[in-house]
């Protein structure tokens with residue numbers, strides 16, 4: 219039997235569900251081409267490793283582990299990204315409940331959190347992500363900025379909320395206006411999904 223590989227998870231909503239913030243055309247391209255490429259990339263590495271082990275061949279493991287962390291980071295972060303958004307009109311706004319409390323306690327207010335998270339997103343150099351994670355050591359949420367899909371990642375921090383600011387995430391709809399994309403994106407945050415990731 220073949221070993222298990224990664225799967226491209228379908229979106230949890232229709233391709234047009236995020237309009238007008240994210241167009242159907244952009245979402246199709248982003249999910250079906252970009253996200254899929256990371257799934258395929260990670261699987262290609264697993265298959266290369268399987269083959270080399272079977273044949274007893276040595277590989278350049280420095281290069282391969284680096285490449286794997288890039289592709290796995292890409293597939294993991296995209297899954298989180300799709301899940302932490304919801305149809306425009308049914309998502310966004312200020313979080314209440316446990317996640318609302320966690321954010322207010324750490325940042326002082328939701329508006330302060332929103333400002334800081336947006337600054338993280340807008341200041342990514344080149345390609346990357348803004349994330350809100352949860353640190354089990356301090357039991358506090360923490361902002362992080364991930365470069366590419368795998369640089370500056372805290373290995374044991376649980377990712378609660380992510381925003382993709384690679385150009386492929388917004389260029390088709392927003393051209394070079396990343397700040398406008400980030401501002402509009404807040405209308406898509408699915409706070410129920412984010413709250414479920416709290417420990």
Ligand code: MN
Pocket residue numbers: 248252253296382384386387
């Ligand atoms: Mn992306």
